[in-house]
Amino acid sequence: MAKRHKVEFSGGSGARLAGILEMPDQGAPRAYALFAHCFTCGKDVVSASRIARKLAGLGIAVLRFDFTGLGASEGDFADTNFSSNVRDLLCAADFLHREHHPVDLLIGHSLGGAAVLAAAGEIEEAKAIVTIAAPADPDHVIKQFACSIDTIEAQGHAEVQLAGRPFTIKKHFLEDLDSHKMGYIRELGRPLLIYHSPVDQTVSIDEAAEIYNRAMHPKSFISLDHADHLLTRREDADYVASTLAAWAEPYLRRAEDK
Incomplete structure (x- = not known):
């Protein structure tokens, strides 16, 4: 079992971000993890909540939170982009460090995985x-609304359907993606674990191979053989x-021994 605490902190734009800190039911945590959710999802998506609760049951505290403009967090999603997600992650890491403990593990799902890779250099x-079903480059997310690109370029914005819900994507979102190249994967300087499913229909497993090839050792890969992109099955x-x-x-043990 785990103890669940609602938390709030200021994000990169100053908006109040809503989070949940999952703590082990007994004893002090072995480690503290920060979890970044998938694109347009939220902290309560089943993959994030189940992984966080299971980790807490295994003695690892986990902070999961809603990026600006999503879930219970303040702000307008239309004003956000990949860079703002990275800034939110840095604010979450600072909150965890300030109020509880420095981040031991960075975990990101899908575009959240790309954000974790981008933010890692500043969360020393x-x-x-750890990445789960993540793309090697953040501009991979464009495939989810490719048919609206011309409208966004011409009119400056467009309403797109993502996971059955309407979201406004502005031109600055595309421009920001163009500015990010994941060369920093090679510069992580820490162990990396990559999870991906060979049957993922949203982000191809080729993206996992690209992350693995760019990263330096130590690096590991675990196949999620029958999982879908959102890990909707509890067993996954x-x-x-x-x-x-x-x-x-x-x-974690090696760090404690130093």
Whole structure:
């Protein structure tokens, strides 16, 4: 079991961000993790909530939060972009460090995984990094609204349907994606674990191969053989959490021994 605490902190734009800190039910946490959710999802998407709760049950505290303009967080999604997500992550890491403990593990799902890779260089205390179904480059997300690109370019914005919900995408979102190239994957300087499903229909497993090839050792890959992109089956989320905790243990223990 885990203890769940609602938290709030200021994001990169000054908006109040809503988060949940999952804590082990008994004893002090072995480590603290920061979880970044998938594009247009939220902290309560089943993958994020199940992985966080399972990790807490295994002794790892997890902070999951809504990016600006999503879920219970303040702000307008239309005014956000990949860079603002990275800034929100940095604010979340600072909050966790200030109020509880420095971040030990960075975990990101889908575009959240790309954001974690981008933010890692500025979260130096993180001992290890984990991506789940993440693209190698953030501009991969454009495929989800490719038919609206011409409208966005011509009119400056467009309403698009993502996961059955309407979102406004502005031209600055596209321009910001163009400015990000994931060369910093090679500069992570910490252990990296990559999860991906070979049957992922949203982000191809080729993206995992690209991340793996760019990264330096130590790096590991775990296949989620029958999982969908959002890890909607409980057993897939539980498998990620269990293997993640086992993989991270040597790196956490080594840091404690220093």
